[in-house]
Amino acid sequence: GQCINVCPVGAITENLSIYQFTKAVADPDMTVLVQIAPAVKVALGEEFKLPAGTDVSGKLVTALRLLGVDKVFNTDFSADLTIMEEGTEFLGRLNNSGQLPMITSCCPSWVKFAEQNYPQLLPHLSSCKSPQQMFGAIAKTFYAQKENLNPGKICVVSVMPCVTKKFEASRPEMARDGIREVDIVLTTRELAKLIRLNKINFNQLADGDFDYDLGFATGAGTIFGVTGGVMEAAVRTISEVITGTQREKIEFMPVRGLAGVKEAEITLNGQTLRLAVVSGARNAARIMEQIKDGSSPYHFIEVMGCPGGCIAGGGQPLPVMSTEIQNRARGLYAIDEGKAVRKSHENPAIKAVYEQFLTEPNGHLAHELLHTHYTDRSNISKGGTNDDCSENKRQA
Ligand code: SF4
Incomplete structure (x- = not known):
């Protein structure tokens, strides 16, 4: 796919992802695992004339099975995993005078923006990979071992609300032993196109259930798709870890709403944590300027x-x-x-991953698979995409 790096409009990339998906599901030697990001589930229906906000998770699962994928899993699941890793990282920084404020790292556009404009502040970013990449890393290790699959014969497909997720999946550090964590990224619109191309009558589909192992998710993982959701999910877990008691109220309202900048405070065991949630590049720049001039009052920023x-x-x-x-x-x-379970640390499928594989959050294996590093991109601004399963096949 040399053409993808030079395609100025993204049209080739779109067609290429659809083509690669079609090729992967037609390959009998390939196990195709799909993960679906939360934001897709409440938007894809709009492509089929359903009102915005309609939860089409069940139909989506059925549609993907009809398209030939082997397992339908969930990025909400790996969002729960991200909370375990990121929450633990935050508490580590807090207790050991680490670099604060800590800033979330699950949005590749934001990460790239920071790499290009604030390279000196990169240590403030959480070292956690995004839920998309954590999913791929776990699928090709834990799940591959459990199911006795050759990681080189697993094709991980992401369905994402995001075009930059294609770039994220192609970053050189998002691969292990030459095998990419995520092979193909389809946007919500691309998946809708695939469903139409295959003449699937979406609105008539019966609801399917996600496959369990990497598919069981809590409500905390689901709200990752909206501004403030990562922070709320983190608060639900961090507060219980710090205090050792259950939160009375699961919801954390101060970080909800669509404002571009939100602030909140939470006092746990006598310590007040200052939180901020920002969306949009301009707001992100403001928050970074504060850190740069030493006036940032925050401990944790989404x-x-x-x-x-x-x-x-x-x-x-x-x-x-x-x-x-x-x-x-x-x-x-x-x-x-x-959801019956609404806190990441109570997700039984996540507990199983730690018990059977990772041992503990931020442990040695978790660091190797689920954490990353960032690159000073103040001199470079171009990134390519590489969402091709054939790279895996060559390795296998
Ligand atoms: Fe970031 Fe937007 Fe992509 Fe979400 S959809 S990861 S906010 S660029």
Whole structure:
């Protein structure tokens, strides 16, 4: 796929991902595992004339099975894993005078923005990979071992609300022994196109269930798709770890809403933590300038590149107006409210990954697989995409 790096409009990339997906599901030697990001579930229905915010998770699962994938898993699951890793990292920095404020690192547009404009502040970014990449890393190690699969014969497909996730998947550090963590990234619109191309009558589909192992997710993982969601999910877990007691109220309202900058405080065991949630590049720049001049009052900051978070991502159904964004946000909070388990640290599938494989959050193996490093990109601004399963096949 040399052409992808030079395609100025992204059209080739789009067609290429669809082509690669079709090729992967047609290959009998390839096990195709799909992960679906939270923001996709409350937006894809719009491509089929359903109102914004409609939860189409069940139909999506069925559609992907009809398209020929082997397992339908969930990025909400690896968002729970991210909370375990990132929450532990935060507490480590807090207790050992580490670099604060710590800033989230799950949005590749934000990470790249920081690499290009604030290279000297990169130690403030959490070392955690994003949920998309954590999923791929776990799929090709833990899951491969469990199911006795050759990691080189697993094709991980992400369905993302985001175009920059294609770039993230192609970053050189997001591979291990020459095997990429994530092979193909489809945007919400690309998946809708695939469903239409295959003449699947989406609205008539029965609801399917996610496969369990890497598919069981809590409501905390689901709200990652909206600005403030990562912070709320982190608060649900961090506060219980610090105090050792259950939070009375699961919801953490100060970080909700679509404002570009939100602030909150939470006092745990007598210590007050100052939190900020920002979305949009301009707000992110303001928060970074504060850190640069030493006036940042915060301990923990969530940053998302898209104003409103991933529900408003560049791969989502168009138009993305404020009504759609509000309804998609409502949709995610409704899914969270309907979940039996709503805190990442209570996810039984995540507990199993630690018990059977990783041993502990931020442990040796977790560091090797789920954490990353950043690059000073103040002199370079170009990134390519590489979402091709054939690279895996050559390795296998
Ligand atoms: Fe992608 Fe936007 Fe979400 Fe960042 S906020 S991960 S750019 S959709």
